[in-house]
Amino acid sequence: MKETIIVRRVPDRRQPAKGISWTLMKKSKYYYLMFAIPLLYFLTFDYIPMFGILIAFKDYSVFDGILGSEWVGLAYFQEFLSDPYFYKILRNTLLIGLYQIAFAFPAPIVLALLLNELRYEKFKRFVQTVSYMPHFLSTVVVCGILVNFLSYDGLVNQALGFFGIENIHFLMIPEWFRTIYIGSGIWQGIGWGSIIYLAALTAIDPQLYDAAKIDGANRWKQMRHVTLPGIAPTIVIMLLFSIGAIMSVSFEKVLLLQNGANFDTSDIISTYVYRRGLVSTDFSYATAVGLFNSVVALFFLTIGNYISRKVSETSLW
């Protein structure tokens, strides 16, 4: 089609000239004045720490500063990668991330689909309002609830005792840690996560449902052939985000739920960085471990973006 259209090239006067235009900069002077503070903020609190990553390749000493400290190349990375503990925390980090995608990711989609099927608008609103609530609780509160409810004589064990199940030390058993982490994550995020899918659902053309009904589609078939394809682009974008976030397991929550007994499954890269860096002040080593984590995270984000662009033509860049 494109070849058949003859385009006359008209010089566009709004097109800025190549190179820096001082006239245009002068016109934006109020904007620069205003933007100066945000720019200073981003340079200070985001770009200086990026430059600070250098200490992962140096033997950082407080007295010599970042520039004065001696280069050690990849020594800290070698130390980390050859540590047997490395596999354990990498495994723990990846497994929590993968379980997150397998179980926590679909939950808000299912909730949105079910809410969409509710016929009483007021009841639907009520369910939504209540389901958003846990999103606003702090990590400390959620972990406090978990620690107390899951304790040996806590609410959960009382309830299980009612069914004749013996008391379980949930937070002391490594096998339970991932279930607790993911389960409480779903509890806290399912309602909030469903907002975006509900928004996508409202954008589906109602005529498609009418057409499906005329073709004899029941509610299940309507969901299968109209609703799901309608929200598929949103699902893909959100999946992409989750794949990119595989390495960013909620550090605060793990730290708060972690104890000596569940260390085997609860120690992850970021809690290790915290312990080695801020508790033991091995700044260079901890920065190297943190950088490793960021690079792997960026790798996942790139992979996710690539797949998404191939499959659905939606991507972040």
Added chain:
Amino acid sequence: MRSVKTDDAGSKLFDLANIALMLALVFVTFYPIYYIFIVSVSDGNAVMRGEVAFWPIKMNWSTYSLLFEDPSILRSYANTIVYTVVGTTINVVCTAMCAYPLSKPHFYGRGFFTLLIVITMFFSGGLIPSYLLVQKLGLLNTMWALVLPGAISVWNMIIMRTFFQGIPNELYESAEMDGANELVSLIRITLPLSKAIMATMGLFYAVGHWNSFFGAMIYLDDKDKFPLQIILRNMVVLGEMSGQTQEIGGIYSAVTATNIKYAVIIVAVVPILLVYPFIQKYFVKGVMIGSLKG
């Protein structure tokens, strides 16, 4: 309205199951919070015997009066309020100063600056370099370590920018015809039209400050500067009681550690639970703008 096809037996069964499932969800979401509340106002001995399940037993507020006599809890509460107010003010002003220019097509260098900012969403220096920066700036053990890093959330900034872009350009053009310069049109046009988004962003940030715990944990040493969430962690997660609340056997014989733990949780979440139903319609819009057009 509904066709016969969709009202068959299977469909009705599905509706019933769906409603039951949603009621279960409401219960699971709401009950833990409710349970914490009824325990906090029940008799401690009844709680220990496991009698409290759906209604408070021997309801009384003595746990709360004990709590509000504890100076460390009162101080942390006051600290949290100060951090939230100062932090949120900085957040909203800085986010607006970032979003406004970036919403203007005439802002020369807009693409470059946007890229510079968006990069920070995907890559950062990490924990240790950020900590060292705060240390170098001399902010350790001050309120500024909690409110300056994170002054602008890129995500919120994008939502605000999108909102600003939605203000019809004709308004600015007519103001310009009347001789208004950029600053006048910002004050006379943009800000009055943006009250809703400013309030929403303010509340988003405020909830963040109210709930934040990690910054205080790594940057603050001085117990007098601790925010509520640190006290909450020490009491509820680690189970350490502060001086005053330790003497729970004294005047209030029926108050136990569990009562106190749950009362602190209630005290910490009440402000948020009061506020969020009011901003619900705004944040639903905010999430939609942020994620669909981002």
